[in-house]
Amino acid sequence: MDRSPTDISVDVQLDLHRRMVRIRLFEEAAGRLAESNRLPGFLHLYVGEEAVAAGVCGALNDDDHITSTHRGHGHLVAKGGDFNRMMAELMGKATGYCKGKGGSMHISDTSLGMLGANGIVGAGSPIAVGAAFANRYRGRGQVAVAFFGDGSTNIGAFHEAANMACALHLPIVFACENNEYGEFTPRDKTMAITDIVDRAAGYGMPGVIVDGMDVIAVHEAAVEAVERARAGGGPSLIEAKTYRFYNHHGVQNLGLKYRSDDEVAMWKQRDPIFTLEDRMIENKAATRDQFDAIWAELRADIDTAIAFADESPYPTPDQIMVGVYTSMTGAQ
Amino acid sequence: MATVGIIVNPNAGKDIRRLVTPATHTSDVTKVGIVRRAIVAAAESGATRILLMPDRHRLAERAADGLDLNGPHGECTIEIVDEPLTGSRFDTIAAARRFWKEQVGAVIALGGDGTARDVALGWPDAPLIAISTGTNNVYPSAIDGTSAGAAAALVASGHVDIARVGRRSKRVTVRIDDVVLDGDEERHVSRDDLALVDLAFIDAQFVGARAVRDPNTVRAVVAAVATPASTGLSSIAGRVHPVDRWEDGGVLVRLGFGDGRRVRVPLAPGSFTTLEIAEVRPLALGENVEIVGKCVLAFDGERDVPVSERGRVNVRVDQSGPLLIDVEATLNIAARDQRFDERTQSTTDGDQHGH
Numbered sequence: 001m002d003r004s005p006t007d008i009s010v011d012v013q014l015d016l017h018r019r020m021v022r023i024r025l026f027e028e029a030a031g032r033l034a035e036s037n038r039l040p041g042f043l044h045l046y047v048g049e050e051a052v053a054a055g056v057c058g059a060l061n062d063d064d065h066i067t068s069t070h071r072g073h074g075h076l077v078a079k080g081g082d083f084n085r086m087m088a089e090l091m092g093k094a095t096g097y098c099k100g101k102g103g104s105m106h107i108s109d110t111s112l113g114m115l116g117a118n119g120i121v122g123a124g125s126p127i128a129v130g131a132a133f134a135n136r137y138r139g140r141g142q143v144a145v146a147f148f149g150d151g152s153t154n155i156g157a158f159h160e161a162a163n164m165a166c167a168l169h170l171p172i173v174f175a176c177e178n179n180e181y182g183e184f185t186p187r188d189k190t191m192a193i194t195d196i197v198d199r200a201a202g203y204g205m206p207g208v209i210v211d212g213m214d215v216i217a218v219h220e221a222a223v224e225a226v227e228r229a230r231a232g233g234g235p236s237l238i239e240a241k242t243y244r245f246y247n248h249h250g251v252q253n254l255g256l257k258y259r260s261d262d263e264v265a266m267w268k269q270r271d272p273i274f275t276l277e278d279r280m281i282e283n284k285a286a287t288r289d290q291f292d293a294i295w296a297e298l299r300a301d302i303d304t305a306i307a308f309a310d311e312s313p314y315p316t317p318d319q320i321m322v323g324v325y326t327s328m329t330g331a332q
Numbered sequence: 333m334a335t336v337g338i339i340v341n342p343n344a345g346k347d348i349r350r351l352v353t354p355a356t357h358t359s360d361v362t363k364v365g366i367v368r369r370a371i372v373a374a375a376e377s378g379a380t381r382i383l384l385m386p387d388r389h390r391l392a393e394r395a396a397d398g399l400d401l402n403g404p405h406g407e408c409t410i411e412i413v414d415e416p417l418t419g420s421r422f423d424t425i426a427a428a429r430r431f432w433k434e435q436v437g438a439v440i441a442l443g444g445d446g447t448a449r450d451v452a453l454g455w456p457d458a459p460l461i462a463i464s465t466g467t468n469n470v471y472p473s474a475i476d477g478t479s480a481g482a483a484a485a486l487v488a489s490g491h492v493d494i495a496r497v498g499r500r501s502k503r504v505t506v507r508i509d510d511v512v513l514d515g516d517e518e519r520h521v522s523r524d525d526l527a528l529v530d531l532a533f534i535d536a537q538f539v540g541a542r543a544v545r546d547p548n549t550v551r552a553v554v555a556a557v558a559t560p561a562s563t564g565l566s567s568i569a570g571r572v573h574p575v576d577r578w579e580d581g582g583v584l585v586r587l588g589f590g591d592g593r594r595v596r597v598p599l600a601p602g603s604f605t606t607l608e609i610a611e612v613r614p615l616a617l618g619e620n621v622e623i624v625g626k627c628v629l630a631f632d633g634e635r636d637v638p639v640s641e642r643g644r645v646n647v648r649v650d651q652s653g654p655l656l657i658d659v660e661a662t663l664n665i666a667a668r669d670q671r672f673d674e675r676t677q678s679t680t681d682g683d684q685h686g687h
Contacts, residue, residue, distance in 0.1 A: 007536040007549060194389035197346055198359045206350040207357065209343065210541055217348075220541040224351045236351055282513055282640070283537045 008216060010285045012058065013276070016215045017291075019054035020273045021298050023047075023074040026083060029302045030073065030090055030104075031251045039090050041103045046074030048245035051272035052177050053078035055218025056145055056238070059226045065113040065131040065144040067124035069177075070105050071244070072117025075147050079114045081107075083305035093312035099323060100315045113142075121182075122155030124148055125174065129161045132170035132235075143229045145173045151182025153196050162235070166203040171229040173222070174200075174237040177212065183248045184258040200237040212240030213270040216279075243267035334489035335381040336374045336481070337431035339451060340367050341424055341443035342389035344466040348541040353600035358465045360389055363442055366463060366477035367395035370440050373481030375401040375408035377666075378489035383434060384412045385427035388419045421450050428454025437488025438657060440480050445471045445529050445566075445632035452503065452528055452654050459487060459498055460654040467543075467601065468564035468633040470529045470557055471501075475659050483662040491671055494655065497662045501577065501653035502556040502617075504531045508629070510643035525631065528653055530555035532565045532630040533623055533645070542634040547597075547605040552586045554621060556649045563598040564633040571597050573612050582649030584621055586611040621647045 027045045034043045046053065049071075057066065057078035068075040076086065081097075089096025089107050097107050108116035115131060118124045128146030135142040152158050153176065165172045176196045180187050188194070200207025210221045218240055225236045245268055247256070280286040345358030371382055382401075384392035392412050401408035413434075415426045424447055431439055432455040439458045441451045444466015451458055461480045462472030486492040504527040511518050533551040534544055544550065544565060557577050558569035569575065572595055573583045590610025599605050615621065626641040639645060666672060 007538065007540070007546065188390070193360060194342065195346060195360060197357070198361070201357050201359065207346075208348045208351045209346045210348065214540065216538040216540040217542070220545070221348045221351060224348065224545070228351065238351075279538060279638075282638070285537065 008219065012219070013216075013280055013285060016054050016058050016219060017273070017276055017280070018294060018298070019058060019078045020050035020215060020276070021294060022083075023050045023053060023077045024273060025295075025298050025302050026073060026077055026086065029087075029306060031246065033090070033306070035251055040092055041105075042249045043090075043104055044071040044249050045244065045246045045251070046071050048267065048271075049177055049179060049212065049242045050074060051215035051218050052175065052212050052240045052242055053147070055215045055240075056147070056173070056175050056222040058219055059222035060113075060143065060145065063113055063140070064142050064226075065115055065128065065135070067115045067128040067131070067144070067146050068117040069124055069147055069149055069152070070117065070119050070121065071149070072105065072107055076107055076109060076112070076114050076117070079109070079112045081109055081112065081114065083301050084308040085109075087305040087309040088312045091309045091312075092314060093309055094315040094319070095308070095312040099319065101319070101323070122148065122152035122157040125152070125158050125161035128172055129165045129170060132165060132172035133168065136171055141230055143171045143173065143226050145175050145226075147175050147177060149182065150176060150178040150180065150187050150196055151185075151190065153199060154182075154190055162199070162203045162205070162237075165235040166205050169232075169234040171232070172235045173225045173229055174235065175222070176237065176239045177242050178239050179242050179244050181248070181259070184256055186258075195239060197237060197239040203235075205235045205237055207237035207239065209239045209241065212242030213267070213272045213275065215272055215276055333381055334379050334485060335383060335434065335436045336379045336484045336488050337383045337385070337427070337434070337436035337439045338367055338370055338392070339385040339424055339427050339431075339439060339441040339443075339447070340387065340391050340395075341421075341441075341447040341450075341466075342387045342391055343421070344443035344447050347467060348543045348545070349467045349600050352543070352545055352603065354602040355467050355600060360391060363465055364391050364395045366442055366465070367391060368399070369477030370481035370484070371396060371399060371401070371410065373478040374485040375406065377482040377485035377671075378406065378491055379408050379485035380406070380489075382408060382410045383431060383436060384410065385423065386412050386415055386417060387423055388417050421446070424450035425454040428452075428458060431455060432458070437490075438484035440484050441472070443472065444469050446634050448472055448654070449526065449528050449632045452526060456652065456654070458654045459494055459657055461657045461659055468529075468562070468566065470559060470562045470564070470566045471632070473659075479659050479663060482666075483657060483659040486662050486666050486671065487657055491669070492662050492665045494657070496665060497658045498655040499578065499658065500651055501528065501656045502582065502649055502651050503528050503653035504554055504556045504582070505648050505650050505652065506531055506629070506631075507646040508637065508639060508643065509646075510640055512640070525637065527556070527631040529557050529566050529632045530569060531647055532633075533627045534630050534635055536628040536635060537638070539628060539635045539638065542636070544599070544630055544633070544635060547599050547607055550587050550607070551627060552584065552623060554582060554584050554615070554647045554649065556582045556653075558583055563601045565599065565630060566633065567597045567599065568595070568607060571595050572609055573614065580617050580651075581619075582615045584611070584613040584615055585609060615649050618648055618650050623647070
């Protein structure tokens with residue numbers, strides 16, 4: 001009767017919390033910069049969905065792979081992305097992850113196993129299948145995770161990826177972020193099913209639904225799915241029911257009214273970061289002061305990243321063709 | 333008015349247990365099919381009004397789509413009750429409460445043990461047919477929608493007296509007294525709750541993905557029903573000290589080192605583990621058990637309520653669960669009474685359909 005709790009340790013809870021706060025602060029800062037016209041191009045913010053990237057990436061090893069979406073900053077941050085290089089990339093600076101030539105929707109860090117955000121809806125899943133195939137071929141025990149949205153499951157690439165992954169029994173986890181909207185269109189206008197997980201059985205893999213606003217729930221499912229894949233159990237699909245607090249892109253989003261204020265407010269009440277903080281304080285696993293210190297520390301990192309990006313140069317015209325093509329020679 | 337209510341839990345049969353075990357996935361299409369069969373059979377068997385629980389997946393709407401229940405054998409209306417939706421288990425609770433208010437004669441509920449529990453939370457005395465579409469299915473049974481719909485209508489219309497086919501089920505009645513933080517203030521809270529199969533005390537800090545995946549976290553189980561034919565938490569008590577659904581009393585099983593018994597249990601479908609049994613105590617109906625200290629309470633197999641180290645949980649098994657309708661007995665009585673015989677218009681007395 002006196003056995004200690006054996007579920008997720010406090011260290012892991014704090015790690016998941018830190019990943020979520022890093023995402024939140026980066027995205028909030030990016031939103032403010034975009035509002036003041038300091039960031040070029042589109043910006044798809046991940047605010048509200050932090051528990052999914054943090055919960056899944058917290059279950060991965062450093063050398064595991066992920067592929068991402070057009071809403072990809074959160075995935076890179078959760079995999080350990082460097083604020084300085086991320087912010088510089090968003091500002092189009094030469095010190096950015098893609099040397100300032102990719103921007104928000106191509107941000108990546110292959111050294112962290114993050115194989116790229118992707119502006120093409122559904123295009124990340126086949127890349128993850130390729131990574132999973134390579135991982136098994138090389139026999140290094142690595143796992144690939146494909147992050148994708150609900151809308152992308154209406155795209156052929158998703159179905160081909162899921163079919164091939166299951167046919168080849170690859171070490172991959174399909175992590176669906178079901179935020180109920182494809183851009184500005186409600187899910188029920190574009191598909192006849194409600195749960196993306198209903199698609200999983202059609203390919204012969206297990207699929208589960210988790211509360212995507214609860215990082216512990218996501219993490220528990222991710223740990224099981226990743227361990228299963230690493231042990232040779234094959235693909236699985238996790239559908240995280242989640243919500244983006246901001247609009248499809250940017251913050252104000254052209255003033256389009258496609259979600260009710262009540263709906264947005266209801267989801268904001270379930271903020272994944274504050275939910276975890278409240279629970280950890282109740283459990284006496286952490287204190288409010290401790291959380292305040294974490295927020296302050298990470299805010300300082302964001303300020304540093306903005307300053308770094310501001311001070312960085314833009315790429316010079318002679319760099320325009322550099323990094324566009326590669327040759328098989330020396331391919332890793 | 334012979335009113336049948338149908339509840340379908342869109343979330344049943346889709347949780348994490350599909351990942352960690354070979355548990356069955358129950359798709360929306362499967363659920364829609366069962367509900368549609370139940371609707372048709374209920375109208376055929378004497379229901380004059382069918383109420384459907386609304387849900388965010390629009391399962392009820394899809395099940396009723398295009399059905400015309402008015403024909404030579406009677407007339408029946410279908411309504412999806414107007415309740416605000418949360419997309420959570422509270423939709424089931426609200427629908428059961430509404431059916432109670434609407435004086436529904438029989439409720440059909442699709443889901444697992446958790447769904448049946450939610451029905452009982454909304455309507456403690458519900459006359460219930462529970463169809464298993466969940467993960468743990470100790471309380472509900474594998475009944476086809478056609479048979480369930482027919483039996484529900486026969487009971488709701490009074491053609492088969494519920495006193496002959498309904499039986500009061502047991503439940504685990506729970507009282508939780510705890511202290512919670514409200515900002516910086518401590519606040520005492522009390523709440524009543526129930527389980528229809530068992531209540532487990534889990535060494536955990538979070539509700540998380542709800543399923544209990546680590547057998548070493550199970551401290552104790554209080555079971556109203558404990559069958560070795562079950563899977564999940566209920567199988568612990570079931571394999572140590574079986575308690576029949578209709579047997580008076582329940583059982584308390586404490587886990588840990590104690591009496592030396594080591595028991596193999598399927599803690600989830602298709603997944604076995606060994607547990608150490610510290611104590612087995614049969615419980616008489618109404619006998620109180622108090623367990624104190626930090627844990628997460630798992631109701632009918634799912635983590636649900638965190639309790640602090642200052643919390644006190646009082647539990648008893650009593651006979652105040654829903655009125656469980658025996659579908660086979662209902663259909664047998666109806667067949668013997670020739671309720672299914674086709675009658676000509678001239679010999680139909682109107683009583684055939686209860687209106």
